Amino acid sequence: MLQAGPALKVTIYLNQDTGSSGGFLHDDILGFLHKNGVEGATAFRAHAGFGFHRRLHTRGAGDVEGQHLPVVISFVDAIDRVNAIMPDLLVLVTDGLVEAHPTEVLKNITTVEKVLS
DSSP states (O other): OOOOOEEEEEEEEETOEEEEEEEEEEHHHHHHHTTTTTTTTTEOOOOOEEETTOOEEETOOOOOOGGGGGGEEEEEHHHHHHHHHHHHHHHHOOSSSSEEEEEEEOOOOOOOOOOOO
16 A cells, blocks of 8 residues: 655546557556556546647537547556656557656555445
């Protein structure tokens, strides 16, 4: 479990329709993070956004602008774990932006849920 203290927060900005050899890039990235032991990651689908080409993409638009919406993947983990996976992660991200910021984990607690049988 991620301990309180210094960590890195990584944010990856993509388009939801960016493909990869296995399907969609955002799914491949989440699978990569899971396989490599990252504590947890979240993918957010945006309502609207624009990027390098400066075209506004909005949910519900009937043309390509409605299909090319942003996805943001975010995760926080120990500095050494992030540094260990970063070279492979950067190779995996073929289109998008990756940023990392130092952060401080103040509290990380997980409640074990009772499984009903």
